[in-house]
Amino acid sequence: MAGLWQTMWLNVLEFTFLVWSGSLMAGFLGALTGLGGGVVLVPLLTIFFHVDLHYAIGASLVSVIATSSGSAAAYVKEGFSNIRIGMFLEIATTLGALLGAYLTAKVPASAIAIIFGLMLMYSAYVSRRTRPRTSIEKGPDPLATRLKMNGTFPDTSGIRSYNVYGVPAGFSIMFGAGALSGLLGVGSGALKVVAMDQVMKIPFKVSTTTSNFMIGVTAAASAGIYLSRGYIDPALAMPVMLGVLIGSLLGTRVLVKTQTKQLRLIFSVVIVLLGIEMLLKGFTGEF
Amino acid sequence: MPTSPPTDDGRSFQEWYEERMENTIAGLLRAGVLLSAFVVIAGAVLYLGAHPLARVSYRSFAGEPEHLRDVHGIVRSAFSGQARSLMQLGLLLLIATPVARVVFSILAFAMEGDRMYVIFTLVVLSVLLYSLFGSFLFA
Numbered sequence: 001m002a003g004l005w006q007t008m009w010l011n012v013l014e015f016t017f018l019v020w021s022g023s024l025m026a027g028f029l030g031a032l033t034g035l036g037g038g039v040v041l042v043p044l045l046t047i048f049f050h051v052d053l054h055y056a057i058g059a060s061l062v063s064v065i066a067t068s069s070g071s072a073a074a075y076v077k078e079g080f081s082n083i084r085i086g087m088f089l090e091i092a093t094t095l096g097a098l099l100g101a102y103l104t105a106k107v108p109a110s111a112i113a114i115i116f117g118l119m120l121m122y123s124a125y126v127s128r129r130t131r132p133r134t135s136i137e138k139g140p141d142p143l144a145t146r147l148k149m150n151g152t153f154p155d156t157s158g159i160r161s162y163n164v165y166g167v168p169a170g171f172s173i174m175f176g177a178g179a180l181s182g183l184l185g186v187g188s189g190a191l192k193v194v195a196m197d198q199v200m201k202i203p204f205k206v207s208t209t210t211s212n213f214m215i216g217v218t219a220a221a222s223a224g225i226y227l228s229r230g231y232i233d234p235a236l237a238m239p240v241m242l243g244v245l246i247g248s249l250l251g252t253r254v255l256v257k258t259q260t261k262q263l264r265l266i267f268s269v270v271i272v273l274l275g276i277e278m279l280l281k282g283f284t285g286e287f
Numbered sequence: 288m289p290t291s292p293p294t295d296d297g298r299s300f301q302e303w304y305e306e307r308m309e310n311t312i313a314g315l316l317r318a319g320v321l322l323s324a325f326v327v328i329a330g331a332v333l334y335l336g337a338h339p340l341a342r343v344s345y346r347s348f349a350g351e352p353e354h355l356r357d358v359h360g361i362v363r364s365a366f367s368g369q370a371r372s373l374m375q376l377g378l379l380l381l382i383a384t385p386v387a388r389v390v391f392s393i394l395a396f397a398m399e400g401d402r403m404y405v406i407f408t409l410v411v412l413s414v415l416l417y418s419l420f421g422s423f424l425f426a
Contacts, residue, residue: 013339016331051345062378066323069316069384083309087392087408094414101418147403152302216316216385217411223382224418228357230350234374235343238331241378245324 016239019049023243027067030244031251033264034208035127035271037244038064038186039120043274046113046287051236053109053287057185058231061219063244064187068216070245071252081209082151085164085202090214092171093178093192094221100182101222105229107183113282116184120275123190124268141165144200153206162203170200182222187215301399308395312388319384323377330365330373337370358419386415 010018022044023037030037038060045056104112140150144164152161173195181188189211196207226232281287354360355375362379364372389412396404 009342009344011340012343013335015343016335045345049345052348054348055345062381065381065385066320069381069388070320072313072316079306079309081309083305083312083392084404087404087411090389090411091407091414094411094418098414098418148401217389217415220382220385221415221418224415224420227379227382227419230352230356232355232375232378233345233351234330234355234371234378235334236345237378238327238334238374241381242324242327242331245320 012235015049016235019045019236020239020243022048023063023240024247027063027244027247028251029247029263029267031067031071031248032254033127033267035123035264035267036187036189037067037248037251038189039123039271040274041240041244042116042185043120043278045236045240047274047277047281053112054104054229054231055233055236057104057112058226058233059185059237059240061181061185061223061226062232062237063241064181064185064219065216065223066241066245067248068187068212068219070249072213072216080153080205081213082149082153082202082206083213084147085149085151085196085200085206086210086213088147088149089171089174089192089195090217092174093181093214093218096175096178096180097182097218097221098225100179100184101225103179103183104226104231109287110282110285112183113278113287115180117275117277117279117282119180119184119186119188120271120278124271124275126190126194127264127268138163138165141167143167151206153203160203162206163201165201166199170195173199178218178221181215181218182225185222185226187219189215304399308392311395312391315391316384316388319380319387323381323384325377326380327374327377330370330375330377333368333370334374382419386412386419389415 023041026040026044027037029035030040041060041063042053042056045051045059046053051059140163144150144167147167149164149167150162151164152159154160174192177188177191177195180186180191189208192211192214193204193207196202196210197204202210223232354364355372358379361372361375365376389408393405393408393412396408
């Protein structure tokens with residue numbers, strides 16, 4: 001399968017249409033399962049379309065901005081995201097993103113492929129894990145209070161308030177999430193959610209929506225550097241961005257109506273398989 | 288400042304004000320994405336119409352030409368009607384959307400009198416501007 005287009009050269013129309021369709025599927029499944037479509041774009045482009053890793057990362061990053069910004073409207077309406085937490089942590093993610101984007105030119109492509117493979121496996125693992133949450137009876141954290149991070153969100157039983165903890169640890173992980181985003185051209189939403197949900201004890205709903213909000217700004221921080229390096233090819237990024245955008249908007253529409261458990265499992269398996277393929281390619285030096 | 292907030296749902300004025308602010312930001316983001324998609328599609332129509340049957344390969348990295356690498360070059364070549372530049376301009380608008388969001392947040396925090404968050408947001412903005420305009424320092 002991977003060699004399908006190895007010997008065949010596609011013309012502009014065929015290539016654009018196929019890349020658009022693949023990206024549409026990725027965006028749709030990513031939004032539907034909540035796993036994010038960005039993670040499968042780079043493997044899709046490099047493994048199936050034989051796109052150079054740097055061009056693939058550039059196109060993927062651009063579409064990450066599109067989905068994050070495009071779906072923000074739907075999330076914000078529900079009143080979950082916490083703009084102060086997001087903005088404060090964006091200091092870490094944008095600085096990390098600068099470092100990551102800088103490293104893409106220094107780190108060999110095979111190493112990027114290996115890191116990518118590990119990241120894919122990790123995302124699949126995080127999505128399968130059930131998170132044990134012990135409710136905390138501690139008083140509010142002084143630093144989080146000083147930073148005005150504690151907030152409220154609408155719950156089935158009315159407005160619920162929450163306290164935020166572990167700000168320095170969360171901030172550090174966010175720097176790492178930003179660096180991964182800049183290095184791999186992904187949103188690294190999984191890691192952002194782990195930092196907020198697990199480390200900072202922010203309610204899950206608030207974590208996921210705030211993470212989505214942060215992804216666009218984080219990606220914009222590496223996009224400028226990608227642009228100046230010539231990683232963003234308009235003719236490649238065009239079908240990727242339009243496909244992912246339309247796919248994810250469709251995905252968020254049907255999200256509420258469908259039972260996604262089976263689909264999540266299938267998509268996780270796909271992500272793991274792509275992760276293995278990226279690892280193999282990285283180790284055999286095919287990039 | 289906004290007009291009187293609803294008080295029946297037990298939320299403070301700050302929370303009510305912030306929800307309004309977030310709604311405005313969401314609208315801004317959506318408008319930015321729509322505008323960018325529109326420009327990208329316009330460029331795509333020109334591009335696909337110009338040489339639909341040419342062969343493409345992205346297998347080896349050559350890097351984009353100079354005029355597609357920085358804000359000034361993209362804007363100038365897009366207005367001269369080049370299809371690839373027009374698509375790139377659309378992508379540039381997309382990249383600018385979160386930057387506009389950050390600028391708006393600075394204003395919103397300033398109107399709220401939250402000096403600490405004005406400073407945090409300014410830090411984020413300077414990182415973004417550095418990436419877009421100052422990245423030649425990395426070369």
